[in-house]
Amino acid sequence: MNLVNKLYNWLTGPVSISRLANESWSFLKAETSVRYFYYILLYLSFINFQWWDNVANRQNFDAIWPIFWGNGLGYETTATVVQFLHLATAFLAAIFFRHRWARFLAFLGMSQFHALESSFGQPTHQWYLFVFVSLLFIFIPDVWKKGKEVSIGAKKNLLLVFWSAQAITFLSYSMSGLGKFLGAYYQYSIGQIHGFSPHAFAYQIADWLPKIQADPVLGSFIINHPLVGWPFYAGIHFVMFFALWAAFRPSLQKLWAFSLILFHVGTYVTMDISFAPPIILLILLFMNSPFLRPETTVKDTVRDFPVVGWLLAKIT
Amino acid sequence: MSYRFLKYFFAIILLVYFVGGLASRNSAKGELYPFFSWFLFDQVPNEKQNFTMRIISHGGQRHEPPLEFSQATDIFRTINQSATQYFYVIQDLGYGILNGNDRQIENARERLEKIFLGMPATYEILQVRYDPVQYWRTKEFKELKIIGVYESGK
Numbered sequence: 001m002n003l004v005n006k007l008y009n010w011l012t013g014p015v016s017i018s019r020l021a022n023e024s025w026s027f028l029k030a031e032t033s034v035r036y037f038y039y040i041l042l043y044l045s046f047i048n049f050q051w052w053d054n055v056a057n058r059q060n061f062d063a064i065w066p067i068f069w070g071n072g073l074g075y076e077t078t079a080t081v082v083q084f085l086h087l088a089t090a091f092l093a094a095i096f097f098r099h100r101w102a103r104f105l106a107f108l109g110m111s112q113f114h115a116l117e118s119s120f121g122q123p124t125h126q127w128y129l130f131v132f133v134s135l136l137f138i139f140i141p142d143v144w145k146k147g148k149e150v151s152i153g154a155k156k157n158l159l160l161v162f163w164s165a166q167a168i169t170f171l172s173y174s175m176s177g178l179g180k181f182l183g184a185y186y187q188y189s190i191g192q193i194h195g196f197s198p199h200a201f202a203y204q205i206a207d208w209l210p211k212i213q214a215d216p217v218l219g220s221f222i223i224n225h226p227l228v229g230w231p232f233y234a235g236i237h238f239v240m241f242f243a244l245w246a247a248f249r250p251s252l253q254k255l256w257a258f259s260l261i262l263f264h265v266g267t268y269v270t271m272d273i274s275f276a277p278p279i280i281l282l283i284l285l286f287m288n289s290p291f292l293r294p295e296t297t298v299k300d301t302v303r304d305f306p307v308v309g310w311l312l313a314k315i316t
Numbered sequence: 317m318s319y320r321f322l323k324y325f326f327a328i329i330l331l332v333y334f335v336g337g338l339a340s341r342n343s344a345k346g347e348l349y350p351f352f353s354w355f356l357f358d359q360v361p362n363e364k365q366n367f368t369m370r371i372i373s374h375g376g377q378r379h380e381p382p383l384e385f386s387q388a389t390d391i392f393r394t395i396n397q398s399a400t401q402y403f404y405v406i407q408d409l410g411y412g413i414l415n416g417n418d419r420q421i422e423n424a425r426e427r428l429e430k431i432f433l434g435m436p437a438t439y440e441i442l443q444v445r446y447d448p449v450q451y452w453r454t455k456e457f458k459e460l461k462i463i464g465v466y467e468s469g470k
Contacts, residue, residue, distance in 0.1 A: 017319075057395045059430035064349050115349075121401055121427070123349055131350065132333070139322060156319045164326040171330060172354050175337055179355030192362045199449070200360045207361035207448035210386030211403045223452060 011248055015163060015291045021155040030162045030290035031143055037284050038097040041106060045090035049083050066115035086113040098144035107134040126275045133165045166285050170243040173260060177240030201233035202226035205270055214272035222270050236263050242306040249304040250291035257286035365445045367410025375435040391431050410441055413464045429468040437468040
């Protein structure tokens with residue numbers, strides 16, 4: 001038991017919520033980020049609403065279970081109801097975010113929109129994280145009571161919910177990294193071009209582009225110059241795999257968020273994959289992290305760095 | 317809700333998210349909404365064997381040579397859908413043909429032919445073997461076999 005406690009303290013020490021709940025800057029950052037989550041959700045719901053033309057003519061609508069009611073109504077009616085619901089609930093949440101019912105409605109609208117987008121044979125992956133974070137944010141306590149001092153208990157719960165949102169976001173990237181490592185090991189073991197091969201990125205792009213019928217700005221360049229893309233492609237395995245570790249080490253959070261944003265930009269310019277919503281989430285959750293102490297130095301970041309930091313700690 | 321309760325509750329959510337995501341890989345579609353493994357592009361496509369489609373004629377216009385799936389951008393732009401969604405339908409149809417599974421063929425054809433928006437079309441399904449980089453450069457398959465020719469709606 002002692003060992004488990006030691007391990008738990010080693011892992012969670014830098015994100016000690018009990019200590020941070022006493023710091024006003026930490027609370028303020030979390031509260032502000034949550035507030036902006038709902039403001040930005042409103043903006044995104046409007047962007048989705050604006051692209052009304054994009055829903056026309058779509059074929060093979062097959063409602064998945066969260067919008068089971070849509071199969072009886074048909075695609076056009078379901079899409080109309082969902083788009084209005086998404087916009088209306090996001091509007092309510094942007095105004096009444098301090099109320100749990102408004103945050104629940106925002107989750108409902110978001111998840112219905114995601115379900116609609118996912119009802120054409122394949123789930124849409126880019127909205128998953130917004131659905132899960134809006135689900136977790138339902139559990140935020142009311143920390144906006146006017147004229148009342150916020151209790152330490154409420155501050156602790158807010159920070160805990162916020163950290164869970166950070167964790168589920170980074171966990172998703174770590175799962176992706178795990179898949180890439182397992183895939184690379186498997187392909188290496190059977191003698192195929194694998195994730196760490198110099199030509200891996202070129203093969204991914206060349207296989208993908210005909211499927212989506214696109215010609216992104218750097219796609220051809222990487223296929224013709226595979227060695228240029230190699231360090232980025234191999235490096236992203238590392239960044240993704242250790243993303244969850246960064247959730248426990250606030251000194252790494254900004255760096256990891258920037259790296260993952262760069263990854264999304266990279267997949268867009270080489271593979272035409274637009275994963276814009278997670279970028280906004282990475283900004284909201286990590287650029288103003290309530291767990292990053294103001295006194296954090298570059299030395300702290302190096303010490304917390306996975307593998308490299310561990311090795312340096314052994315040497316020094 | 318107490319802090320202690322929430323701590324365990326969120327730990328369980330994260331665990332279920334992780335385990336459920338990995339387990340969903342074994343489902344028919346490789347994911348089970350809302351669980352998803354996030355194993356995207358986890359393997360590098362080496363030399364491949366799969367199925368593709370060529371459109372011989374569409375809306376009264378004959379394509380000479382037949383229009384390969386990867387070039388049929390206008391069709392997918394018209395229906396506001398990603399061609400990737402239909403890439404998997406073509407795979408379903410190809411396997412259905414190879415296995416002689418009439419039900420699978422009928423189902424996949426019904427989904428695929430909706431891209432023509434009710435206009436008459438003739439298309440062929442090919443089994444192909446190719447190296448992705450070589451195909452991208454030359455637009456030539458290493459091996460190509462026509463396994464089915466269909467007219468939409470018939």
